[in-house]
Amino acid sequence: MTRHLAELIRFHRKRSGLTQLELAEMAGVGKNLVxxxxxxxxxxxxDNLIKVLQVLNVDLDFQSPLRDSFLKEYTDADC
Known part of the structure; x- marks a missing residue:
């Protein structure tokens, strides 16, 4: 999983024509983080991962077989 995410970030950064430093500056994080x-x-x-993914236009989507049930209960509790 970690390797997949690392490769995904590198792929999108390079396809965007960004250096690690440029991506870091756009995301408001340090170059070492990238x-x-x-x-x-x-x-x-x-929060730092999300900043980097947002610059690269990559959505972070949590998948779960119980997601719909959770969202219904969460929404009902807010009412």
Missing amino acids: YELENGKQSVRL
């Missing part, structure tokens, strides 16, 4: 993401570091803050 390097670590592309090399499969396993512990990265979720």
Whole structure:
């Protein structure tokens, strides 16, 4: 999973014509974070990962067989 994400980020960055530094600056994170993401570091803050993915126009979608049930209960609780 980690390797897949690392390759996905590298692929999208290169296809976007960005260097690691340019991506980091656009996402508001350090260059080291982009390097670590592309090399499969396993512990990265979720908010920083989301910033990088947003710049690359990559959606983060959590899949679960119980997702619909969760959303219904969550929505009903907010009412």
